[in-house]
Amino acid sequence: MNPFNNRRYVVLGIFLTVSLIFLGRLFYIQVIDDSYKLSAKNQALRYVTQYPVRGLIYDRNNELLVYNEAAYDLMVIPKRIKRLDTLAFCNLLGITDSAFDEKIAKSTSYSRFKASVFEKQIPADEWATISEKLYKFSGFFGEKRTLRKYPKSAAAHVLGYISEATPGDLKKDSYYQKGDYVGKRGLEKEYEKRLRGVRGRKVLLVDVHNRAKGSYMNGKYDTLPIAGENLISTIDRELQMYGEQLMRNKRGSIVAIEPSTGEILSMVSSPGYDPNLLVGRPRSKNYKMLQANDSLNPLFNRSINAMYRPGSIFKLVESLVALDEGVITTETRFRCNRGIIGCHGSHTNDDLVPAIQHSCNPYFWNVFKRLVQRGKYSSIFKDAAYGLNLWQERVKKFGLGVQLKTDLPGLKKGNVPDVAFYNRWYGEYRWAFSTIYSVSIGEGEMLVVPIQMANLAATIANRGYFYEPHLIKSIGADSVKRPEFTIRNETEVDPEYFDPVIEAMYKVVNEDGGTARRARMDSIEVCGKTGTVQNEPWPDHSVFIAFAPRENPKIAIAVYVEYSDFGGTWAAPISSLMIEKYLTGEVKRPEKEKRILDAVFLDIYDGKKEQ
Amino acid sequence: MMERRSSRWSDIDWIIVSLYGILVLMGWFNIYAATFNEEHQSIFDISQLYGKQMLWIATSCFLAWVILMLDPRFFSRLAYPIYGFCIFLLIAVLVVGTEIKGAKSWFTFGGFSFQPSEIAKFGTSLALTFYLSTLGKRFSGLLTRLKAMLILILPAALILLQPDTGSVLVYASFIFVMYREGLSGNILLIGLGGAVLFVVALLLNTTTIELPYDIVLPGQTMMVVVIGLICLVLYAQFKKIKQVKWVILGSFLVITGYIFAVNYAFNNILQKHQQARINELLGIESDPTGAGYNVHQSMIAIGSGGGFGKGFLQGTQTKYDFVPEQSTDFIFCTVGEEWGFIGTFTVIFLFVYLLFRIIIVAERQRSKFSRIYGYCVASIFFFHLAINVGMTIGLAPVIGIPLPFFSYGGSSLWSFTILLFTFIKMDSERMHILR
């Protein structure tokens, strides 16, 4: 006899015990405990999602940029439709017979038992009439949703938009359910998790006619929605709208920053669009229309995504780096020898300040040569690699060629060519200063995003440091600011070297013969620098960066106008108007304003410049 | 030596076969009720899950017939090769498998998919049975136990890599088999003690205990202190016994280590949703819309069935998709809702009858191989029943494993059929096998 034969009883005992426990539990929940029971009359529960209110976005003066408006989704459960008076129903909704058939077929193919959207985003006023009569049509009910609304057409690119969650969204984040709205671009995307809040749910008992009969178990299983957090933006709504107005019929960008904080006062990308177009039922039609406009690309945020050659404004960075590296002093003079590289104006042998003021190309050709060819190695190729490496490290400290931490998704970082870049291009030790000199005047392989230009203006205004430019200064009730926006980024250029550069920028605007005389104002000391980026065979891009006032600057700005020709003619006066608007609250130069408003630079792109 | 001859149909244990038939048919009707589609009312409509299940049932019957036709020595001779093949499949699925719901558990060929972890239970049963049956009377010695453990751990580890926690846990059921074959009974007690400690440790995980003089101790530290005190008392009581000091110290260290290991495993190995489900089950957190949603819905469905149920096809909770996974892991809800307590009682009764019958038949075997195999089958079925039904009524954590014969799915139905009919075949040969 096997000594373990009796163990069969232990095993059987365990089987039996577990089964008896289960039967006891089942008897309890099925027969004794009534709390799990629903009324015998075929009642069912309906789960009604309580959508949270999405957070609002205010501008820096507490003016609303985005708010919510109620709208209703008409839901249907095909299985519960009974004896439907189709004619009356179609009349109520204002749809045709065939549209009705199509929608019902779509819902049915999704599920006969589950609710799906029959008609979405019905505005509140229309809903009032519909909901009164809805009881006659079993199987249909409403679900309250909110739509984004914009009191003024402003900052569409910055705010971005929300749209229905795609299958990809549902997969990526388990929070989302079919039919939810998700921030897709701009601040809506960047702050999605703060804005969206938390869904709630109401459990209702409904009868066979799908009429709610009150809450299930006194709301024990209901959860309240938690509203999303409100955001306070750094944007000045008035200034933003003014900038958009000035840029009308032009292609380009304006970015204005408060230098002392890095707060972005306005960010204009033109052509733009009215954010209200991408809301509600006409959304998909409008979106297609905006998307189809591929020559103007109104959905594209040039301020953070368009990469341009910086042109002459880059001479400011060259000057500062060269001074700090000790390869020039303010007294250093170079002859304006127009052999290799052209120039303009009547100057012959400038030192630094007038060279910036006149934007002397041969001068900066020489400065860059001294920065690149340090004489450290006898081989000019090795020497150039050494010098360029030092140079690009210094330039990147200005926030150029690196991605700024701005709170918008998909910022471009531009390009500051480094040794690896040219090695890829020409091969190792196959290039020297003479190969790459066009970088000295901001042409060639240099690429800069408008926000980086504005940040450069702010950095110079601050004499050597900047805060990451940002759009949201306060999140939620606790007024949180992202910590990365309070860190000072140092250029490591001695502040004293900023004096001659700022002096020159002052002269650019305020002295006879300066390239940006059109930016001059009697009341405000503006410091700036123009740039004109060649664009053969099309008209040049015009660029201007500036800050004001000269002492204790309150605003730094970059304006980039594509295909508009010389920088002083268009970009400078636009900056000047923006500065005036921001600092004084109104513009007192109507004729200047009119000149800008009337200018159109959209068609030029279609035809080449006459040669 | 007696000449081997093929068994006759009358040697087959028709009670087990009948129980199998009844359960499979009940399962089919339940899948029909759970996924009923008004536009495809025929239960034979193969565009619907119930039509597909019919195909699985038909192929299962064919499999059963093939098994009954096989040479009875087939299973003991091929135990290791079959096991090896299963291991190969488990490795292959990690490489070329398809990921469904985050686990790489499926082979898919066109519209057909197959889960190798299901059939691996069969292969592992055969290998373990074969190994244990070659041992002498006693199942002892460290090496023997390690080898037996290795047979189990290899497939379990591979399944854990998929990861499919539910299928891994099924391997714990073999503890009953080894217990029956002479593994120390303490193993059951240690297992039970471990489970109790596990629960207590997790319950204390989130509590702090305030002592006088403003001393606040985390619950687990308090637990260790209390266990330490008990050890001291025990030591004082029994210090006359030789070596007792080391035994007590050893147990203290093992228990303390275990408590912290539980904590570590819970926080670092389990995934967020698994933590939430365990917290929900232990009542540490309650969230009927989140982790507790499935169980809450499932209990409403079962509870709403009352004593006599709402009737065939009349279930509203399961039909309106309140209950998730209603055709697979939560199929028991449909039984509960449409057939009430009468239905759940019947199903559990039939399963218990089947388990008892398998054990009784196993015990009448002359061949050790057949007996051990019978215990494997019973243990696997029991484990599936306990976890699956326990889950739907809130007595076990939510672990996705199928209810035998009821949950929709070809892989699981085939594997349960093969498991069971292999045993029926062995039993039908019992008269012709010498001890």
Ligand SMILES: [Zn+2]
């Ligand atoms: Zn010059």
